[in-house]
Amino acid sequence: MSSSRTDILTRLRQSQLRAVLPEPAQGLPDGIAPKKLDPTALLERLQAEFKLLGVETYVENSEEAVRQRVKGLITQKSILSWDANQLPYDAGQCLEGEKVYFGHDSKNDQATAEIGLTSCEAVLAETGSQAMISGPGKPRTASLLPYTHVVVIRRSSIVFGMGEFLQNFKSRELLPYLVFITGPSRTADIALVIALGVHGPGKIIAVIGP
Amino acid sequence: MKEKPRKVQLFHTCIVNEVYPEVGISVATILERLGVEVEVPTSQTCCGQPAFNAGFHDDARKVARHTVDLLLKSGDPVLIPSGSCCDMISHQYHMLFENDAEYLKKSHELSERCYEFSQFLVDVLGITDLGARINAKVAYHPSCHLLRGLGVRTQPKTLLEGVGHLECATVKDQEECCGFGGMFSVKNSGISGGMLENKLKNIQASGANTIVSCDMGCLMHLEGGLKRRGSDINVKHISQILAEGLS
Amino acid sequence: MAHFLDRVETALRDEHLRDAMLAATRDLASRRVNALANLENADMIRDLARQAKMTMLRDLAGNLETFERNLKRNGIHVHWARDGKEANRIVIEIAKAAKCKRAVKSKSMATEETHLNHALIDAGLDVLETDLGEYIVQLADTTPSHIILPIIHMTRGDIGQIVHEKISVPYTDDPEKLTKIARAKLREAFLSADLGISGCNFGVIDTGTICLVSNEGNARLCTTLPRVHVAVMGIEKLVPSLAEFDWMIKILARSATGQKITTYTSVISGPRRAGDHDGPEEMHVVLLDNGRVNILGGEIAEILGCIRCGACLNACPVYRNIGGHAYGDTYPGPIGAIVTPGLRGMKDWKELPDASSLCGACRDVCPVRLDIPRMLLKLRQTGVEEGRAPASIKWMMKGFGIVVSRPWLYRLSARWGGRVARLLASRGWIHKLPGLGGGWTRSRDMRAPAAKSFQQLWKERKRA
Numbered sequence: 001m002s003s004s005r006t007d008i009l010t011r012l013r014q015s016q017l018r019a020v021l022p023e024p025a026q027g028l029p030d031g032i033a034p035k036k037l038d039p040t041a042l043l044e045r046l047q048a049e050f051k052l053l054g055v056e057t058y059v060e061n062s063e064e065a066v067r068q069r070v071k072g073l074i075t076q077k078s079i080l081s082w083d084a085n086q087l088p089y090d091a092g093q094c095l096e097g098e099k100v101y102f103g104h105d106s107k108n109d110q111a112t113a114e115i116g117l118t119s120c121e122a123v124l125a126e127t128g129s130q131a132m133i134s135g136p137g138k139p140r141t142a143s144l145l146p147y148t149h150v151v152v153i154r155r156s157s158i159v160f161g162m163g164e165f166l167q168n169f170k171s172r173e174l175l176p177y178l179v180f181i182t183g184p185s186r187t188a189d190i191a192l193v194i195a196l197g198v199h200g201p202g203k204i205i206a207v208i209g210p
Numbered sequence: 211m212k213e214k215p216r217k218v219q220l221f222h223t224c225i226v227n228e229v230y231p232e233v234g235i236s237v238a239t240i241l242e243r244l245g246v247e248v249e250v251p252t253s254q255t256c257c258g259q260p261a262f263n264a265g266f267h268d269d270a271r272k273v274a275r276h277t278v279d280l281l282l283k284s285g286d287p288v289l290i291p292s293g294s295c296c297d298m299i300s301h302q303y304h305m306l307f308e309n310d311a312e313y314l315k316k317s318h319e320l321s322e323r324c325y326e327f328s329q330f331l332v333d334v335l336g337i338t339d340l341g342a343r344i345n346a347k348v349a350y351h352p353s354c355h356l357l358r359g360l361g362v363r364t365q366p367k368t369l370l371e372g373v374g375h376l377e378c379a380t381v382k383d384q385e386e387c388c389g390f391g392g393m394f395s396v397k398n399s400g401i402s403g404g405m406l407e408n409k410l411k412n413i414q415a416s417g418a419n420t421i422v423s424c425d426m427g428c429l430m431h432l433e434g435g436l437k438r439r440g441s442d443i444n445v446k447h448i449s450q451i452l453a454e455g456l457s
Numbered sequence: 458m459a460h461f462l463d464r465v466e467t468a469l470r471d472e473h474l475r476d477a478m479l480a481a482t483r484d485l486a487s488r489r490v491n492a493l494a495n496l497e498n499a500d501m502i503r504d505l506a507r508q509a510k511m512t513m514l515r516d517l518a519g520n521l522e523t524f525e526r527n528l529k530r531n532g533i534h535v536h537w538a539r540d541g542k543e544a545n546r547i548v549i550e551i552a553k554a555a556k557c558k559r560a561v562k563s564k565s566m567a568t569e570e571t572h573l574n575h576a577l578i579d580a581g582l583d584v585l586e587t588d589l590g591e592y593i594v595q596l597a598d599t600t601p602s603h604i605i606l607p608i609i610h611m612t613r614g615d616i617g618q619i620v621h622e623k624i625s626v627p628y629t630d631d632p633e634k635l636t637k638i639a640r641a642k643l644r645e646a647f648l649s650a651d652l653g654i655s656g657c658n659f660g661v662i663d664t665g666t667i668c669l670v671s672n673e674g675n676a677r678l679c680t681t682l683p684r685v686h687v688a689v690m691g692i693e694k695l696v697p698s699l700a701e702f703d704w705m706i707k708i709l710a711r712s713a714t715g716q717k718i719t720t721y722t723s724v725i726s727g728p729r730r731a732g733d734h735d736g737p738e739e740m741h742v743v744l745l746d747n748g749r750v751n752i753l754g755g756e757i758a759e760i761l762g763c764i765r766c767g768a769c770l771n772a773c774p775v776y777r778n779i780g781g782h783a784y785g786d787t788y789p790g791p792i793g794a795i796v797t798p799g800l801r802g803m804k805d806w807k808e809l810p811d812a813s814s815l816c817g818a819c820r821d822v823c824p825v826r827l828d829i830p831r832m833l834l835k836l837r838q839t840g841v842e843e844g845r846a847p848a849s850i851k852w853m854m855k856g857f858g859i860v861v862s863r864p865w866l867y868r869l870s871a872r873w874g875g876r877v878a879r880l881l882a883s884r885g886w887i888h889k890l891p892g893l894g895g896g897w898t899r900s901r902d903m904r905a906p907a908a909k910s911f912q913q914l915w916k917e918r919k920r921a
Contacts, residue, residue, distance in 0.1 A: 005537040008692070008746050012518040015754030021511050022759060022828075028504055031700055049717075103734030107648055107682060127717045136732035140681045144674060162718075163703040169664075177736055180722040185674040187636060188714070189590035189606060191613040192481055195636035198589055199643065200674030200721065222911050224861075228871050229904055231911035235918070250915050253864040261854045263815060265837030265846065269858025276862045305834065358817035383483070387774045391814025393850075396896035398812050400462070400469050403900030404778035405814070408479070434901030437886055 034167065035126075035160045042125045042158045043208070049128030053183030054196075056205045063089040066152065066209040070094045070117070073150050073205055080113035080146055083137030087119050088154045089209045103139030110139075116146040116201065121178075123153055123206075126161035129182040143181060149201040153208045214335055217247040218289040219281060221299070221324075224256040225426045226291060233426060236453035237291045237327055243456065244335055248289075251280055259298045262306065264393045271306050278303065278316050281323075287334070288324045291449060293356020293425045296326040301359060326356060328424050328448055332365040339372035342455025347377045349418035349443075351409075351432065353425035354387050366424050366448055373455050379416035383408070390431035406435045413443065420444045422451055461785060461808035468779040474610050478780050481609050482771040488715025489768055489822065496711060502704050507825040509701040510762035513662075517753060517761075520662050520695050521744065527665025531727035534741040541571030544745050548573060548654065548687055549580045551741055555685045557582070557652035561643075563669070563676035564588035565656025566604065566765060567689045567745050569787045570800070573654070584654075585646045587675035589639050596623040602781030602789065604767040605713050610780050643675070653679035653737065657690035658765070659705055660742075663698045666726045667742060670709065670719040677721050686728070686737035692744050693753075693761035705764055708824035712766040748800035756835040760795045762825050769819035769829060775812055784809065791819035791829045798836055807845045810836035849893065868912075875906035 037045065043059070050057045060066045071094040078099045084092025095117070101110050118138070120130040130151055134140040143149050159165050162180065169178075185200030196202040218241065222234045238248045258273035277299065281288050290296040303317035331337045350370060356362045370378055389395060389405025409432065413421060419442075423429050426447060433445040446454075468474060493499045513520055525535045536551075538544035544567075552560065560582050562568065574595070577584045586595040590607035594600065597619045601607030608616065617630035626638055655676055659668040667688050669676040680686050696702050702724075710716040729736035752761055770776045770790030781789030786797045786806075794813060798806040810833045819829040840846060846854075860866050881887045882905035890898045897903055909917075 004539050004543060007539060008537050008744075008750060009518045009521065011750045012521070012692075012753065015750050015758075016514075016516060016518060018754040019514065019758035020756045021514055022507075024512065025504060025508055028508055029501070031505070032498060032502065032704070107735075111644065111648055129718060129722075134733065134736070135730070136734075139734040140677070141735055144677055144681060161703075162706060163700065166699040166703055169699060176726065176730065177733075178724040178726075179677060180718065180724075182716075182718050182720050182722075184720070185672070186720055187589045187673050189588070189593070189608055190616055190632035190635055191611075192484060192606075192609075193613070193632040195633045198636050198640060198673040198675070199587070199647075199678055224871075227911040228875060228906045231907045231909060231914045234911035235914060238915075238918075250912065252912060255861045255864055255867040258861065261857050263834065263837070264850065264854055265834070265839075265841035266851075266854040266858070267838050267841070269854045272858045272862040276864075302834075305831070354814070354816035354818070358821055385818075387814050387816035387818065389774065389814060391816070394811070394814045396893050397850075398462075398465070398775075399896030399899045400465055401775050401778055401812060402814065402896075404469055404475065405774045406900060408774070408778070430904060431901065434897070434903055437902040437904075438888075438900065 032163060034164050037125070037160055039155070039158070042160065043155065045125040046123060046128060046158055049125065050206055053128050055128065055183060056203070057208065058206070059208045061210050063209065066207055067091055067094055069207050070150065070152060074098060074115050074117060077114045078112060079115050079117055080110050080142045081117040082119065082139065082142055086137045087117070087152055089152065091152050103137065103141070107141070110141050111145050113146045114148060116142040116144070116149040118142045118149070119152045119154070120157070122157040122159050122165050124161050124165060124180070125158055127182055129162070129180040131165055132179050132181055134177045140177065140179070144200050147197055147201055148203045148205065150205045150207065153206055155208055155210055215246065215287050217249060217286045218330070219284055219286050220248050220250050221254055221281065221288050221290045221295070222250065223290065223292045223295045223426065225430060229430060230426050230447070233291060233447040233450060236447065236449040237289070239453050240340070240449050241289070244337065246335070249284070249286065253280055257295045257298045259295065259302070260392050262298065262302060267306055274303050274306050275313060278313060278320055281320055282316060287330070288320070289327060289330050290324060291327040291424070291447060292427065293326050293353045293360055293362065294427050296324055297355040297359030300324045326360055326362055326424060328365040328369055329360065329362050332368055338368050340452055340456060342372070342452050343374035344451060344455035345375050346420045346451070347379050347418045348420050348422045348451070349379045349381045349413045349416050350384070351388060351421055351423040351428055352385055353423050353428045356424050357385060362424070369448060369452065370422065373451065376451070376455070379418035381416045381418070382412040388428050388432055390428050392427070395431060406431065410435050410439065414441065418443065420446055420451070422446050422448050424448050461783070461812070464783040464785060465779050468783045473612065474780050475778060477610060477612065478777050481606065482777050485714060485771040486822070489712055489771070492711035492715040492717065496707065502707055503824055503826060506701070506704045506708055507762065509696060509704065510825055511759070513695050513697060514693065514753065514758060514761055517692065521692060524660055524662045524665065524695055527663065528742055531665040532740070533665065533727055534739070536741060536743045538743055538745050538747070540747050544571045544689055544743050544747070545573050545576035547743050548689065549577065551685065551687055552577070552582055552652050555652070555739060557685055559583040559646070559650045560652040560654055561585050561587050561646055561650040561679050561683060562654040563656070563671060563679040564591050565654070565689060566787060567656050567691050568654065569601065570747060571689070571745070573689070582652070585643065587643050587647070587679060588671070589636065589673060592639060592643065593619060596620065600782065603770060604765055604788070610782070647678045647682050650683045651685060653683035653686045655679050655686065655688050657688045657694055657742070658709070659702055660690060660695045661699055661702050662695050664726060666724055668702060669723045669725070670721065672720045674721050677723055680723060680725060680737065681735050684737055685739045687741045687743060689743045689745055692746055692749050709764055709766050712768040712822065712824040752799040756839070757795055757799050757832045759827055760792070760799060760832055762827060763792055763796070764825060766824055768822040768824065772818040772822040774816065774818065775814070795829065795832045795836065803836070803840050803843060803845060807840045810840065853893070871910065879905045879908070
């Protein structure tokens with residue numbers, strides 16, 4: 001195994017010397033300047049993107065309204081949820097009296113849930129993407145296995161784009177398992193016809209709080 | 211403003227010389243009408259593209275050296291009525307001479323002076339309307355090396371729009387290759403034939419009665435395809451449309 | 458395997474294939490144009506992305522060492538494979554050591570290259586492709602024909618029939634119903650699999666991160682549910698940091714499908730951590746050479762900057778006419794015409810670089826502006842220098858070089874050549890040419906050379 005490593009690296013070092021690569025272009029900037037929009041513009045852009053993606057969106061102006069909305073969406077259904085304390089606006093209260101699975105339940109049980117309930121680290125207005133970080137109390141499966149995914153979004157967590165979000169993850173230690181989720185699971189493999197819910201959720205509902 | 215050139219050297223290309231001599235005449239006619247004297251260096255042959263594209267760089271280099279030496283004898287701009295040959299001399303010669311400092315320098319010097327016909331008229335002479343008039347519905351075919359090699363996109367269209375009574379047809383997939391590609395059309399005749407068929411289908415569907423291009427290679431290919439299909443659509447170099455519209 | 462030109466003829470005879478390819482590629486190409494038109498600073502981002510890739514390649518060895526160090530620091534096991542065989546052996550050994558029985562795979566070109574599926578099955582493992590298109594490919598026991606749309610060549614009827622026959626469900630050609638059938642079938646597999654295999658779209662050097670993009674979510678499932686995850690990646694897939702990763706993501710999906718971003722962009726920096734509920738307990742990365750080192754050491758090194766979006770396929774009039782299978786190997790289209798001879802050598806693949814009209818559409822759409830026509834020309838030159846051109850063409854070109862660099866000989870040959878050609882013509886047109894020229898007259902006529910050349914006409918005009 002180590003001999004393959006040495007062999008590849010040795011031959012690469014020889015190859016590099018002979019590589020015909022274009023001369024570096026002059027006058028390019030170091031990067032793309034981060035884009036800052038005011039909160040209203042961010043929210044508007046996000047809503048527009050969600051609409052294009054087919055994400056059902058509710059914008060609520062009080063914590064109570066968020067909880068009512070979430071309760072209405074999940075009640076009477078089987079739910080796979082993040083731990084209650086990981087959900088903003090005390091939305092965890094909505095789980096009371098419902099049939100709920102959590103990250104520590106068996107995968108087979110989790111897979112029977114109809115609705116996944118999560119929050120997310122941030123949302124990207126530019127693309128309508130949820131930046132989802134998993135960890136204790138925050139199973140990945142909740143945004144992956146059920147056919148419907150309800151995500152509770154803190155309005156303050158809206159940033160413009162991926163670049164703006166990733167700036168905060170310069171250090172390796174801060175970067176756990178991260179996924180950007182943009183709309184429902186989809187495919188166009190069969191005759192270029194869009195079909196939703198191939199493997200992940202076919203339906204996403206966003207509840208944006210105050 | 212820079213003074214406009216009063217004389218050009220015409221690199222007529224081998225296809226025009228042997229197969230479409232009338233195109234050379236119409237190019238010269240237009241230029242002379244615009245007050246530009248035309249000189250035809252008699253020792254010119256071919257730009258060498260057939261050998262170059264087939265990978266025979268040594269053989270192409272011989273021709274390229276000859277062409278560079280010939281065209282650098284005079285300081286006048288070089289006018290080439292073909293996007294492909296112009297791209298060959300302006301850009302691909304650099305690759306041929308990448309290990310020959312002397313000729314690399316010469317080829318750069320030459321490339322600054324080479325112009326395709328429509329490019330010369332619009333960009334150098336500043337002509338957009340020659341006052342030509344002709345009744346025709348034209349499908350413009352932007353040849354690939356003109357469009358993507360030389361970046362000449364708008365100039366031919368500008369000239370065509372300046373022609374009275376001329377209608378430009380809308381062609382689906384207009385910027386797609388016609389399938390010529392020199393040796394490609396012979397070695398990969400099946401694929402080339404498929405591309406030709408798509409192109410002609412789209413042109414026929416556009417209702418055009420004339421195909422206009424700035425490259426006789428593509429037009430030779432398209433004309434051969436039309437002939438085989440018994441179509442009565444004409445093909446014309448842009449200079450022919452302009453010359454006819456003026457007479 | 459059939460000769461390239463035979464595969465081409467087979468493809469050209471397939472009317473359905475040509476229509477389907479044309480429709481699909483046109484659709485994707487126009488989506489791409491719209492998507493990039495709506496990206497602010499698109500041209501600059503493409504320049505930056507290109508620069509980042511090229512800079513990374515200049516010291517690929519050093520970058521790989523740093524990447525390896527950071528992967529290890531993240532608790533990821535790193536393996537090096539010189540060729541496909543070695544890569545497959547490594548994956549099998551990982552599976553055996555971890556007592557894995559059932560593997561689920563998400564779409565990966567690198568493992569297509571190594572034919573990993575067959576190797577795993579031979580080693581006694583169950584393997585299931587989970588990308589919908591790849592799943593159908595596996596059911597039909599064929600190969601993908603497009604980098605991002607593997608079954609672009611099949612009609613919905615074809616697909617319905619395959620699904621009906623292979624997994625015994627009632628026939629339907631409704632894409633939504635077929636998708637539901639696949640979801641149920643594959644979900645069972647995901648829940649019982651103990652090995653997840655993926656490729657890798659980007660490896661981020663400074664964070665030791667593997668990035669995967671997918672629209673379906675199968676890559677996410679493959680890297681979430683099984684207890685072991687192996688990512689097989691080509692050694693060229695690196696980007697320096699998350700900033701460059703962001704640029705790549707901005708142009709990848711837009712160029713590929715016209716989406717702003719794919720549905721799932723997974724950024725994975727290690728196995729499950731203490732307290733996590735899911736994710737693999739064990740994570741491996743296999744760094745695959747398989748000919749890439751050779752590519753780097755020459756004229757086509759630039760091709761290693763390819764981010765596999767498939768835009769050049771969709772733009773290519775050759776690909777539109779013959780589809781992916783005619784290219785005969787993992788990578789079809791313009792990219793394949795360079796990568797395949799590069800990875801596997803010119804000997805058996807010299808026809809691929811010839812199969813291009815050099816129209817340049819590929820270079821225009823490439824998000825990282827790879828100069829594909831230049832590389833095709835270089836490969837053709839290499840083929841000639843290695844003596845691989847047919848003798849007839851070689852002598853023809855020799856003759857061309859000699860004649861055309863001597864004006865008197867050129868004039869003489871043109872005059873006599875023209876006379877002979879006119880003898881073959883009727884009313885100024887040649888309908889059938891002998892030898893190589895027969896390729897031309899197969900689908901078009903040839904105008905006979907003019908009786909008087911331009912130079913003759915010009916002299917007469919001057920005299921008059």
